[in-house]
Amino acid sequence: MAVTQKTDGNRIRVGVVGVGRGMSFANGAPFVGMELVALCDTWEAKLHEAGKKLDVTTYTDYEQFLSHDMDAVVLANYFHQHAPFAVKALETGLNVMTETMACGTPAEGVALARAVDKSGKIFLFAENYxxxxxxxxxxxxxxxxxxxxxxxxxxxxxxxxxxxxxxxxxxxxxxxxxxxxxxxxxxxxxxxxxxxxxxxxxxxxxxxxxxxxxxxxxxxxxxxxxxxxxxxxxxxxxxxxxxxxxxxxxxxxxxxxxxxxxxxxxxxxxxxxxxxxxxxxxxxxxxxxxxxxxxxxxxxxxxARQAGHGGGDFFTNYHFAEAIRKNETPYFxxxxxxxxxxxxxxxxxxxxxxxxxxxxxxxxxxxxxxxxxxxxxxxxxxxEGPGQPPPSINGFNPPSEDAIAYAREVWDEMGYEGE
The missing domain is CATH 3.30.360.10 (Dihydrodipicolinate Reductase; domain 2)
Structure with a gap:
């Protein structure tokens, strides 16, 4: 699948993955001359709410999202899952800005580095601090x-x-x-x-x-x-x-x-x-x-003073837009x-x-x-599998039954329906 770049002068059409953390990028896009055109998430209730508020097309399927007519994507999905999403977007011909962390495994890091080099597209790591x-x-x-x-x-x-x-x-x-x-x-x-x-x-x-x-x-x-x-x-x-x-x-x-x-x-x-x-x-x-x-x-x-994270959320969007317009490698x-x-x-x-x-x-x-x-x-x-590391130096630390019960109470109040 390939998408032709449609950037018209200073106009950059962008889609955002993740309607939690991603809403900061979505709401900030107009301040740097980007036009938000699409949102993607698997949490349908929150996705539809965000899409209605911002009046943009919504997707629950990432492949379909990538086929939307746009120039760039912002990846604000789960912390450790950015690299595979970024590789697909780069292969589609899109510029990419991704939240932390850049890769979840060393192998994903290698694949991402190769994909950026091959694509010739802009990749910006959205570290705001x-x-x-x-x-x-x-x-x-x-x-x-x-x-x-x-x-x-x-x-x-x-x-x-x-x-x-x-x-x-x-x-x-x-x-x-x-x-x-x-x-x-x-x-x-x-x-x-x-x-x-x-x-x-x-x-x-x-x-x-x-x-x-x-x-x-x-x-x-x-x-x-x-x-x-x-x-x-x-x-x-x-x-x-x-x-x-x-x-x-x-x-x-x-x-x-x-x-x-x-x-x-x-x-x-x-x-x-x-x-x-x-x-x-x-x-x-x-x-x-x-x-x-x-x-x-x-x-x-x-x-910057109006943006989140001490102004950092403005500057990540700003430097992404500037890198695309100038076709220059960003600092991060x-x-x-x-x-x-x-x-x-x-x-x-x-x-x-x-x-x-x-x-x-x-x-x-x-x-x-x-x-x-x-x-x-x-x-x-x-x-999970043989040879994979635990998340603690004390092992896998399964949560207590009381902790699980309390967590589910909190998640029910949030409207979360997952495991």
Whole structure:
């Protein structure tokens, strides 16, 4: 099946897969000159509601959706299922923007890299956290040598939930959030550091933090561990520490140590504050030893302030549209997306080996692709079989009967009719 590109000047017709998270992309499309023309999801009630609200064609079948007259697709389906959907869209001749993560297995990553190369189409990995105002400001400062070269950094994305909240977020015993290992959702913590410093991860080792019997929140059906710590060796020799994912104490935080200074967003005080600090011997004329301020967006500030995820949801749409119009590879291309996915996957291998280091493969190179093209290692339930890893360092952690009963109560209230 092939679709002829119909982009008329600046007009880009786009379809969105997923009417949960995908609604942010759908609602934001007009702000960057894209026209929403189709939606696709298997949850029919929510799909029809969204289609009626936005007055667009709806599909429950992905193949039929791909035949719609459009130029691009946004994939906001389940976390680990993007790559096969992306490959089909690229083979159809469509530009693709995909939510995190870029691939669910190494083999899927190889297939995606090959499909992007073969298609010649735009692929953008929709990682939104780099586009917070303070992260964009840190990139500007880093590019201007404000703190020198990266030596060490920390990235933290920690988002705890109570049992009710987690069950609402993950309807179904086999929902991906109920099986995700503690290292897989790493891109919100890692991507801003890669963006600020233009570095790439080349090696990881990691440790997972298991659930405690004293934890009072016992009525979700999640099987994975609540936390993980990843150490990444970057291509310039620096070290990046990644922390997440569901420990007590919500936090989104980034800290950059360079050869002539430090910068970080503040954990407390005025939201969005940035701190830049220099030692006395590194001060240049006009420098301050410490400066704390709240940066704004350098462009499209009004649109960004109206968007979700600190403006990031606007900028992912914006950069996708710009890449299509200019036919230019976006910053968060397929390879940066795959690097982050492989950090999560290889870090989980490390956790199960009590911290053994693993390489981050460079899927730009066909020789490396060959080594991983049959690597289907996966914790996801649909891939269950001999040799597949558990979602926790303590094994498969089947949920209790009480937890299942409570989860079903929550799902019934939501109108969810699945397993």
């Amino acid at each position: 780099p586009y917070f105002a303070y992260n964009q400001e840190m990139r500007r400062l880093y590019q201007n040598n404000e703190v020198g070269e990266l030596q060490y950094a920390e990235g933290e994305y920690n988002h705890p939930f109570d049992s009710q909240g987690y069950n609402r977020l993950s309807p179904g015993l086999n929902h991906w959030r109920n099986w995700i290992p503690s290292t897989y959702y790493c891109s919100h913590a890692l991507a801003p550091i890669m963006f600020i410093t233009d570095t790439h991860p080349v090696n990881v080792n990691a440790l997972s933090i298991p659930r405690s019997e004293s934890d009072t929140e016992k009525l979700s059906v999640q099987r994975g561990d609540p936390g993980g710590i990843i150490l990444c060796r970057m291509d310039n020799g620096s070290v990046v520490r990644i922390m997440g994912l569901k420990m007590r104490g919500h936090g989104v935080w980034y800290r950059i140590h360079g050869t002539r200074g430090l910068m970080e967003n503040l954990r407390s005080g005025t939201p969005g504050s940035l701190r830049v600090q220099h030692e006395p011997w590194d001060l240049r004329e006009g420098d301050e030893g410490e400066k704390i301020y709240v940066p704004d967006f350098s462009h499209h500030a009004e649109e 291309d397929v390879y940066r997306g795959l690097e982050m996915a492989m950090v999560g996957i290889q870090a989980w291998r490390s956790c199960l080996g009590n911290g053994t280091p693993f390489e981050i493969p460079d899927f730009r190179r066909e020789s490396v692709r060959k080594a991983y093209e049959n690597d289907n290692w996966s914790p996801w339930p649909e891939h």
